[in-house]
Amino acid sequence: MITRADVDQAARRTAGLIRRTSVMEADPGPFNGQVWFKCEFMQHTGTFKARGALNRILASKERGELRADVGIVVASGGNAGLANAYAAAQLGVPATVFVPEAAPAVKVSKLKAIGAMVVQGGAEYAAAYQAAVVHAEETGAVYCHAYDQPEIAAGAGTVGSELLEQLPDVATVLVAVGGGGLMAGVAAAVEGFAKVVAVEPETAPTLHAALAAGEPVDVAVSGIAADSLGARRAGGIAFSVALRCGVESILVSDEQIVAARSALWNDYRMVVEHGAAAAYAALASGVYVPGKDERVAVILCGANTDPATL
Template structure:
C-alpha cells in the first residue's frame, strides 16, 4: 500500500534527476470536454519507469543497502530493465538485467549500451524473475521489481503530482495498466482530487479480472501490447490502491489500441508504443465516455517502439 505522502517523498528524492514532461492539449471539440496528453514517453529511457527506478535505488542507498561493487538486479523483458539500468548508471553502480530469451533485440541492445550486464534465458518473464531473485539472494544486489514494490510505484506516481500542477481542476486520469505500478502511484497521487480509470487490453485484463474476483488472479496474456502490458496478474500494491481509491477499469481491443496509436501519429505526430496508446484507445473507441465538460488527462507512458510500424 502506498499513499500520497509516499509519492511526495519520492518526488523530493528524485528531484532534478527526472524530466518534467510536457502536457499537450488535444484538438478542441473532438471530445465532450478538454483532453490533455501527459507526454511521459519523453522521460529518460522512453518511459515513466525511470522515476520508480531512481526512487528505489536512491532509497536503497539511503538505507545502506546498495553495495557499490554489486549494485542492482532486475528481471524485465524491456522497459523496467532499461529504467533500472539507467538509474544504476546515474549512481555509478552495476546493474544485472535478466530477460527472457525472446526479449526484443532492440531493447537488449539498449540495455547493453547503458552498461547493464544482460542475462538472457528462459521462455517467459517468470523464469527471468526467478533467476534475478536468486542472483539478489546470492550476491546481495538490490532487487528492483518491475512494478510491485512501494518505492517503484511511488516513484511512478510522481507523474500524477506533476500532472496536477500542470492542469488545474482535473476530473479524470486515464492510465494503461499491466502490473499496476503506474496506476497505483497515480491513484495515490491524485486521490481525493481526481478519479483514475484503468485501461487494459482485453487480452491481458489483470486489474479487471482481479476486481471481479476480489483478489489478484493469473490471466492469460497475449496481444499487441503484451511487451509492455504483459504482466500475468496485477501487483498486490496496484490492487490494494485500486480498491482503496475506487479505480475503475475498462477494456479495449487490440484493434482499438492499434487505431489509437495510429491516430496519435496522424493527428499529433506522437509516436508511442502500443501499451501507451491504450489510454487514448479508451476515448477513441468509446470504452470510456467522458461527460460534457469533463476534464480528462491521458498518460502516454512509453515510446520504445519501431516507428516503421506506423503508416
C-alpha cells in the same frame, strides 16, 4: 499500500534527476470534454519507469543496502530494465537485467548500450522474474521489482503529482495497466482530486481479473502490448490502491490499441509504444466516454518501439 505522502517523498528524493514532462491539449474532436496528453514518453529512457527506478535505488543507498560491486538486478520485458539500468548508471553501480525471449530487440540493444548485463531467457516475464530473484539472493544485489514495490510505485506516482500541478482541475486520468505500478502511484497522488481509470488490453486483463475475483489472480497474457503490459498478475500494491481509490478497469482490443497508436502518430507525430497507446485507445474507440465538459488526462507512458511499425 502507498499514499500521497510516499509520492511526495519520492518527488523530493528524485528532484533534479527526473524530467518534468509536458502536458499538451488534444485537438478538438468527438469527445464531450477536454482531453490532455501527459507526455511521459519523453522521460529518461523513454518511459515513466525511470521515476520509480531512481526512487528505489536512491532509497536503498540511503539505507546502506546498495553495494558498489553488485549493484541492482531487475526482471523486465524491457522498460523497467531500461529505467533501472539508467538509474544504476547515474549512481555508478552495475545493473543486471533479466528479460524474456520476447523482449523487443530495440529494448535489448538499448539496455546493452546503457551498460547493463542482459540475461535473456524464458517465454514470459514470470521466468525472468524468478531468475532475477535467485540472482539477488545469491549476490546481494538490490532487487528492483518492475512494479510491485512501494518505492517503485511511489516514484511512478510523481507523474500524477506533477500532472496536478500542471492541470489542477483535471477530473479523470486514464492510465494503461500491466502490473499496475503506474496506476497505483498515480491513484495515490491524485486521490481526493481526480478519479483514475485503468485501461488494459483484453488479452492481458490483470487488474480487471483481480477486481472481479476480489484478489490478484494469474491471467493468460498475449497480444500486441504484451512486451510492456505483459504481467501475469496485478501487484498487491496496485490491487490495494485500486480498491481504496475506487479505480475502474476497462478493456480495449488489440485492434483499438493499434488504431490509437497510429492516430497519435498521424495526428500529433507522437511515437509511442502499444502499451502507452492503450490509454488513448479507451478514448479514441469510445470505450470510455467523458461526461460533458469533463477534463481528461491521458498518460502516454512509453516510447520504446520500432518507428518502422507505425
